Amino acid sequence: MNQSNSNFDEDAPLLAVKDAVVNYRTSDGYLTAVDGISFEIGEDEIFGLVGESGCGKSTVAQAILGLLPQNGEVASGSIQFRGVELNNLDKREMDALRWENISLISQGAMNALNPVHRISSQIIEAIQAHRDTSTAEARERVAELFTIVGLDPDRMDDYPHQFSGGMKQRAYIAMSLALDPDLIIADEPTTALDVIVQDQILKRLKELRDQLGISVVIISHDISVIAETCNRLGVMYSGKLMEYGDLREIFASPYNPYTLGLQNAFPSLRGKQQDLISIPGSPPSIVDLPSGCRFMQRCPFASQECATQHPPLESVGDDHFSACYHHERVEQMRQDAKERETWAQLQDTGKESAATGGMTHD
């Protein structure tokens, strides 16, 4: 463990997010992008946060790292790293924690490498900004990091343009590992990469967990990426967690209609290719959120009860939680969700919010 903060509580979870609400101040007033979500991440864990574009995944990542844009704020709830409330840290403390304890691989991180500097100098600079290390020692560390991420250390003095997209992404991962963080947050780490490179990067993230004991949060809109890599997951929709817990348990027995829909909508990275079925419509705008279940307008199983308020997360198994009013008829929902007609009827009845919308895969 990287003990840069003496207030860390070794018995506390690595990361605990509790009832976190994140608002953005806009000309339309305060918009709630993340609405009371709670989850915990333990040691040696790969946690996936999945959901369609705009559901609040990046907002969660930015809130954890203290990197919300100027108009964003954690309005309530708590975000604790090893028992330390991150919202209470000042800028200097948060800057130290970032990189040393939690590091971020953001969307398109590979483009964050500076094109006019050698990759080695960029990583050395990151190391020396936090540690009193000689350049020779830092170079040794860069070589070690290159080996860890599967790059040839002889290439460390190359410029970014001499690397392919996948190699640049690995180089950025090497940089994010430079100070031995306990947790890496990878926000769409493979989106811009082809399927083979994507697979290699995801395998590498898994190996980091296995070899270095680093926990990883992978944020993706693609449930098949999460299925390949994670051992626990949270399914987000419109600022809420719809299903949460052990990945195998959730994939073996999903309880939430949104998870059922997502499973139909993405091709498996390996395994049998099945017919893809989109969820008609699109998520509600955060400018005008419905008072009932956020997924109601696109849910083929919705009833009157769903219009009352968003359902709370309920325990439905061992480390398995789901937010839905219809858990008692889950067997039937699982069967019906596999049928194209079940989702097509939403379009027929005009129930969905955007008649021509649908899930996209990019």
Ligand SMILES: Nc1ncnc2c1ncn2[C@@H]1O[C@H](COP(=O)(O)OP(=O)(O)OP(=O)(O)O)[C@@H](O)[C@H]1O
């Ligand atoms: N600075 C901002 N000001 C106002 N609204 C914002 C701001 N940043 C994000 N939002 C809104 O907050 C909601 C959540 O956005 P966020 O980027 O967290 O979602 P996401 O699930 O990560 O989507 P994507 O996969 O497209 O990045 C969206 O409705 C978005 O338009």
